[in-house]
């Protein structure tokens with residue numbers, strides 16, 4: 001593959017996102033975890049590409065997102081950043097690299113910009129993260145917030161549970177959303193909350209909400225690319241909010257099984273897949289190795 005082919009669409013900036021929001025045009029966001037998945041998301045016209053820490057589960061085979069290391073996230077961010085020419089890029093700060101103090105969050109965010117080569121960072125949490133968000137944005141690094149279901153805190157939440165199902169629960173999410181908006185987030189992910197709650201919270205905010213499992217009343221949508229392209233074995237559990245638009249697993253299986261069968265039967269490689277050499281050279285080579 002090598003260098004990324006040009007994407008004719010013009011570069012998406014924070015200004016572009018603001019104007020999409022003003023025009024009430026949904027903001028499209030897709031995760032990517034490496035060069036090819038970044039390339040396809042960018043060429044498909046995504047407004048934003050997120051290097052989500054969900055890559056721990058879908059690309060690295062880990063049980064949950066809390067295991068992925070900062071250095072691993074940076075490696076994946078760099079590969080996606082090399083592919084994405086148009087979409088606005090975001091890197092997900094992994095658990096443990098920003099919660100200790102605002103200074104820790106800023107130091108990690110700077111590594112994402114300098115080494116990960118993304119254009120903004122995402123971090124999970126509500127009002128308690130406001131000072132950290134303020135610190136990072138003040139240093140000139142745009143921050144995408146994330147409230148509702150925050151998978152990095154799954155042990156405290158009792159698993160991957162829908163959030164904000166009660167009056168008080170919904171109120172807590174709204175207060176958190178307002179706090180991180182005031183701290184300077186350019187937008188925020190709203191994950192796994194009832195659609196009506198997500199729509200009402202979105203109406204109370206001046207920055208866009210990017211929903212996942214939050215219905216159609218948010219300012220945009222995000223899905224995990226491997227989920228929506230069907231790049232996983234049959235039988236795997238999928239959250240209710242995922243719509244599978246493709247069957248990448250099935251296509252890859254078909255191709256690899258056909259290769260297996262053709263190698264076993266001698267059909268592959270055929271003449272057209274081989275390199276010729278001059279007859280005289282082959283004859284001379286045969287003579288040269290005769291006595292060996």
Ligand SMILES: Nc1nc(=O)c2c([nH]1)NC[C@@H]1CN(c3ccc(C(=O)N[C@@H](CCC(=O)O)C(=O)O)cc3)CN21
Pocket residue numbers: 054057058065149151160161162192224227238239240241
């Ligand atoms: N592959 C993948 N896709 C994702 O969307 C995703 C990840 N990984 N990893 C991190 C988080 C975890 N996510 C999840 C995972 C499961 C549910 C889930 O099981 N939801 C239940 C509802 C549970 C309840 O009733 O509270 C469901 O039935 O959809 C939700 C979000 C979303 N994120």
Ligand SMILES: CC(C)C(=O)C(=O)O
Pocket residue numbers: 031050051052053054055092189191212222223224
């Ligand atoms: C699903 C999005 C919001 C995410 O945080 C991730 O992919 O890690």
Ligand SMILES: [Mg+2]
Pocket residue numbers: 052053054065092151
């Ligand atoms: Mg994440």
